[in-house]
Amino acid sequence: MSKSVLQILTRMGPDPQSCERRQQTQAFALGAASKEEAPQAERITMEETMPTTMSESPQADPTPGSAGEAGASAGDCSAGAGPSSMEAQASTASAADVSHSASGSKEEVDPLSAPAHGCEVFVGGLPRAAQAAQVEAWASQIGPVHSVSLRADPQHPGQSKGYGFVTFKSRDSASQALSRLGNEELPGFPGLRPRVQPSAAKNKLYVGGLPPDMSQGEVLAALRDLVRGVEGVELLMQRDSASLSRGYAFVEFYNAAAAGLAKARLQDPETRVGDRRVSVDYADRE
Known part of the structure; x- marks a missing residue:
């Protein structure tokens, strides 16, 4: 609260007839102080209540005149x-x-x-x-x-x-x-x-952290023992070795729901492929 406002309140006497005036002055002073102390909070509140902006994605733009x-x-x-x-x-x-x-x-x-x-x-x-x-x-x-x-x-x-x-x-x-x-x-x-x-729903997962010495067939078999709906596995091999992989694969599932359930299961800390815990995410590639 500013010093000038405090001086005004101090000078006001105990006259009962001025009680209402004192209350109005105090309310005004407190309101002014709170605005001085928290302008940022007010701006944040205004920003949070702004309407959602329109997507600029070409896929999502409405057709003019629709x-x-x-x-x-x-x-x-x-x-x-x-x-x-x-x-x-x-x-x-x-x-x-x-x-x-x-x-x-x-x-x-x-x-x-x-x-x-x-x-x-x-x-x-x-x-x-x-x-x-x-x-x-x-x-x-x-x-x-x-x-x-x-x-x-x-x-x-x-x-x-x-x-x-x-x-x-x-x-x-x-x-x-x-x-x-x-x-x-x-x-x-x-x-x-x-x-x-x-629909942009994805049915492919990236699975990393695989043992390099596991073959594509072994990875496929291990995943089918753990999750449902595995359609195929693409294991990426090292350039200078025909028997060792890069430790990651792209896994295709029957549908997006099967991929989602598999992602959750493979992310479980107790789940292992071979002898390793793997990293999993949706694959960007089609």
């Missing part, structure tokens, strides 16, 4: 106004993490009972009030649907964040959806055509 963009410009808060950076990040996840049926129920998924990698598409620009059953009916115009997963908005129960995944029962249906489904209106939302994009 129904989703038109709805947003008209002030329709129930529709997805275009993909945010959070939406772009979510497109790299797998719909098989949690499967939502048309009724909205959640169930654990056996990765090998789900369709193979390549049967899933990412769907954005959905109305936040859209339900899984409506998305399933929309996608079923292309082919049989295995599951629909909408990312829930925890701040608004019963609503999604405006994006999710559709997993078809075949790769052919997923391929057709990429070229045709975006032209179809979503049931219950006249004029609205959600975006359909390839």
Whole structure:
């Protein structure tokens, strides 16, 4: 509190009629002091409440003049106004993490009972009030649907964040959806055509820290003893040796769900491949 303000408060006498004036002066003084002491906190609060910025990724940019963009410009808060950076990040996840049926129920998924990698598409620009059953009916115009997963908005129960995944029962249906489904209106939302994009869910893992003397066949056998859904292994060999590897491999799985479960298992401190604990991450290469 500044010295001038303290002097004002000190000079004020005990006159009962001035009580209200003293209280107002004290409140003003304390408020001024708190603003002087914590301007940075105020700025941080303002920054945290800023709306999410639009993604600059070409994959996530809304098409000019699209129904989703038109709805947003008209002030329709129930529709997805275009993909945010959070939406772009979510497109790299797998719909098989949690499967939502048309009724909205959640169930654990056996990765090998789900369709193979390549049967899933990412769907954005959905109305936040859209339900899984409506998305399933929309996608079923292309082919049989295995599951629909909408990312829930925890701040608004019963609503999604405006994006999710559709997993078809075949790769052919997923391929057709990429070229045709975006032209179809979503049931219950006249004029609205959600975006359909390839899912970026990954079904390949990088596994490092392998014993150099393990052969590709031995690595494959060891991994199949530990995890499910291993489709193949690419072991990188040393340039000057045909029998020793560089200690890492790229492992392909049946689908993204199998890769995710394998990643968690291989990261367990008790898990060993050969006689070593390995390092695991999603592979960047296709």
